[in-house]
Amino acid sequence: METTRKQPNYVMVWAGLAALTVVEVLVAFIAALPKEILIVILIALAVWKALLVAMYYMHLRFEPLRLALMAASPLPLAAILVLAVLAEKF
Amino acid sequence: MSHAGAVAVSARQPMPGMGVYNQKLGMWVFLLSEVMFFTSLIGSYIILRFAQPEAFAAPGEVLNVPLTALNTFILICSSVTMVKAFAAIELGNQKALRLWLLATIALGVVFLSIQGIEYYKLAHEGFVPMADSYAAVGRDGVGPVLGAPVYGFTFYTMTGFHGAHVTIGVLCLMFTTWRAFRGAYTAESHGGVEIMGLYWHFVDLVWIILFTIVYLI
Numbered sequence: 030m031e032t033t034r035k036q037p038n039y040v041m042v043w044a045g046l047a048a049l050t051v052v053e054v055l056v057a058f059i060a061a062l063p064k065e066i067l068i069v070i071l072i073a074l075a076v077w078k079a080l081l082v083a084m085y086y087m088h089l090r091f092e093p094l095r096l097a098l099m100a101a102s103p104l105p106l107a108a109i110l111v112l113a114v115l116a117e118k119f
Numbered sequence: 120m121s122h123a124g125a126v127a128v129s130a131r132q133p134m135p136g137m138g139v140y141n142q143k144l145g146m147w148v149f150l151l152s153e154v155m156f157f158t159s160l161i162g163s164y165i166i167l168r169f170a171q172p173e174a175f176a177a178p179g180e181v182l183n184v185p186l187t188a189l190n191t192f193i194l195i196c197s198s199v200t201m202v203k204a205f206a207a208i209e210l211g212n213q214k215a216l217r218l219w220l221l222a223t224i225a226l227g228v229v230f231l232s233i234q235g236i237e238y239y240k241l242a243h244e245g246f247v248p249m250a251d252s253y254a255a256v257g258r259d260g261v262g263p264v265l266g267a268p269v270y271g272f273t274f275y276t277m278t279g280f281h282g283a284h285v286t287i288g289v290l291c292l293m294f295t296t297w298r299a300f301r302g303a304y305t306a307e308s309h310g311g312v313e314i315m316g317l318y319w320h321f322v323d324l325v326w327i328i329l330f331t332i333v334y335l336i
Contacts, residue, residue, distance in 0.1 A: 047192060057184075074331070075327055075328050079324045079328060083324060087324075093139065095138060096138060096139055096144075103158075106158075111158065114169075
């Protein structure tokens with residue numbers, strides 16, 4: 030039994046990651062934004078990059094849905110941990 | 120984002136359960152435990168940073184962001200060489216597999232070397248994990264900058280653990296490459312390359328998060 034699938038364009042993903050890294054540094058040091066907004070933007074960019082790596086380089090996009098769900102399972106726990114810690118500040 | 124090259128995915132045996140072979144599932148379970156490990160480090164960092172905000176320098180004040188941004192780029196490059204190695208063996212290209220694996224090792228070593236240089240420079244300026252105070256002159260010659268050990272402690276703990284993961288990854292890559300040169304992988308059987316890739320990409324993914332939290336925020 031044999032199936033075929035197309036390989037993702039890995040170089041395009043690499044270019045996207047590199048471009049997002051440049052944007053991150055520029056936003057962090059050039060953009061005159063309030064600290065809170067800056068943090069949200071930087072974390073969003075980091076999550077975007079992490080998703081690109083997970084989806085295309087780790088092939089989660091092409092894996093069975095149940096494996097992708099298992100891979101995502103610690104993320105709510107991680108978010109709860111970080112948000113609970115953040116809540117201490119407010 | 121798809122390429123012209125299509126690969127044959129052979130299903131040599133039924134894969135019940137999660138739909139992937141056991142070794143790959145085992146690596147994923149290990150990586151999920153690593154997610155929680157690094158999350159606990161990040162959570163601790165947030166607690167300490169909120170508790171003593173004055174102990175942490177502004178981005179770029181102490182840490183060399185351009186150098187680390189370059190290092191981030193190098194790690195991203197190593198991820199694409201790793202995945203190209205996997206893509207090569209999926210198509211049965213042994214020569215390309217070996218070349219891409221060697222390139223990944225080289226980039227991993229460069230990453231570790233730059234991190235070593237960064238540590239050396241920071242330590243030379245007095246920014247060490249357990250120091251009572253950081254009183255070195257900043258890179259712009261304006262310092263002293265900081266006055267508490269917690270910044271150095273958290274910085275070296277987070278980046279050090281990641282560096283240890285990269286070091287282990289490079290060693291495992293050397294083993295994988297040695298096996299590749301012995302012809303251990305084929306288009307039909309290359310689980311070792313795929314599992315190695317999963318670990319390496321995870322290390323890259325963690326650095327993406329750490330770079331933002333430790334260096335940019």
